[in-house]
Amino acid sequence: MSTFDPDALECLAAIIEEGGFERAAQRLSITQSAVSQRLRALEAQVGTVLIVRSRPLKPTPAGQLMLKHAKMMRLLRADLEKDLKELAPSSTGRGRDEERISVAINADSIATWALPALDELARAGLPIEIITDDQEFTHEWLREGQVLGCVTSLGQALRGCRMDALGTMDYVAVASADFAAAHCPKGLNAHNFHQLPFVAFNRKDNLQHAFVMKAFSLPRVMLKQLFVPSSTGQVRAVQAGWGVSVVPLMLVREAIERGELVNLAPRHRFGVALHWHCWNLSSDVLDALSAALRAAAARSLRRPG
Numbered sequence: 152m153s154t155f156d157p158d159a160l161e162c163l164a165a166i167i168e169e170g171g172f173e174r175a176a177q178r179l180s181i182t183q184s185a186v187s188q189r190l191r192a193l194e195a196q197v198g199t200v201l202i203v204r205s206r207p208l209k210p211t212p213a214g215q216l217m218l219k220h221a222k223m224m225r226l227l228r229a230d231l232e233k234d235l236k237e238l239a240p241s242s243t244g245r246g247r248d249e250e251r252i253s254v255a256i257n258a259d260s261i262a263t264w265a266l267p268a269l270d271e272l273a274r275a276g277l278p279i280e281i282i283t284d285d286q287e288f289t290h291e292w293l294r295e296g297q298v299l300g301c302v303t304s305l306g307q308a309l310r311g312c313r314m315d316a317l318g319t320m321d322y323v324a325v326a327s328a329d330f331a332a333a334h335c336p337k338g339l340n341a342h343n344f345h346q347l348p349f350v351a352f353n354r355k356d357n358l359q360h361a362f363v364m365k366a367f368s369l370p371r372v373m374l375k376q377l378f379v380p381s382s383t384g385q386v387r388a389v390q391a392g393w394g395v396s397v398v399p400l401m402l403v404r405e406a407i408e409r410g411e412l413v414n415l416a417p418r419h420r421f422g423v424a425l426h427w428h429c430w431n432l433s434s435d436v437l438d439a440l441s442a443a444l445r446a447a448a449a450r451s452l453r454r455p456g
Contacts, residue, residue: 155196160221162189163201167210167218167297168253193217210295219296225252226299229277229436251278252436255293255301257286258352259320259399260425262382265302268447272439285355286423293428300429300440313431315445318452319422321400323407324362324415330392331413339395339415341367344374348394350385351376358421362397366419386412397421401451425452 165175166186176183194201201214210218229252256265261283273279282292290303293312308314324339326347335343344367349359356378363372377393379385386403389396395415406412427444429437 155193155217155220156189157224159189159193159196160217160224162186163193163214163217164221166190166202166208167214168251170207215296222253222296222299223430223432226430226432226434226436230434233435251280252440253280253282253298254440255282255284255289255298255303257289257302257304257425258283258380258382259286259402260302263320263399263401264447264451265444268443269440272443277436285352286425287357288355290428299437300427302425302427302444304423304425305428306424306426309428311431312428315427315441316455317425317427317445317448318455319424320452322358322362322397322421322423323400323403323417324366324395324397324419325389325403325407325412326395326415327390327392328410328413330389330394331415335395335415338413338417339363339366341369344372344395346375348375348377350388350393350396351378352382352385353378353380358423359397362419362421365421366416422453424455 162175162179165178166172169175169178172183172186176186179186190202197213197217199213200211201217203209203211261281269279269281282289282298284292286302286304288303289301290305290309292298293301293303294309302317306314306316326335331338334347339347344363351359359374359376360372363369363374375394377388379388382398382402385396385398386406388394389398390406390411400420403412407414425448427441427448429441
């Protein structure tokens with residue numbers, strides 16, 4: 152099997168991660184011409200096109216495999232860096248800034264329990280890159296080889312990966328006290344939900360629909376929706392009177408207790424089971440990431456099952 156130039160692999164990763172040749176060149180501190188040359192050399196070695204020159208740029212299936220290989224090499228170098236530091240604590244060796252250890256985590260976990268889990272690793276110098284998406288889509292980043300692990304609602308292990316059940320995140324439907332008094336003084340029910348605006352994360356977010364369907368045993372619902380692509384932004388929008396939103400209970404519990412927000416359907420909670428998927432590789436860095444996320448989830452989420 153051919154040995155691939157690490158610089159060329161990092162060049163491919165930079166093009167895909169940065170979304171273009173110019174930004175990849177800036178990140179790698181080389182010329183755009185050098186980026187093109189490295190990519191052409193790698194494509195010649197592999198024997199096929201690795202990137203579709205479209206807008207936006209997209210990796211081909213072969214490009215996705217090479218991207219995954221590049222990230223595996225990053226992980227091996229991160230493991231080596233960790234081992235060397237343990238053997239020689241005074242060593243000044245540092246990994247390259249562009250060699251990021253990427254994970255995909257859903258926005259609600261980032262806003263609540265996941266970031267504290269990574270504090271120690273980040274302070275120790277691990278170059279973590281967190282990519283955010285809806286919990287139903289973070290696994291696509293892992294499937295495509297763009298991250299080495301993800302927090303997702305998918306409960307089936309992906310090929311070549313291992314999976315840990317983290318626990319269940321509870322969601323409630325809330326509105327500001329003034330909004331609730333004016334528009335739904337008796338709470339959310341099967342007769343008034345269609346009249347109220349719901350603040351969703353983005354157009355892929357199905358959580359608002361799922362909550363209403365389960366709470367009121369409806370096979371299908373249509374909602375008036377506004378979109379705010381931030382978990383804390385959704386809460387702020389609700390506090391400002393934009394409408395109703397289904398958000399993590401741990402994110403709004405104190406605001407509910409203070410009376411700033413109203414739980415519009417106190418008899419109903421919607422639980423989303425979360426799982427950690429990562430490549431099935433022997434790696435101290437990957438093991439440390441997995442252990443940190445499992446421990447934080449155990450402290451914050453309802454136990455699996």
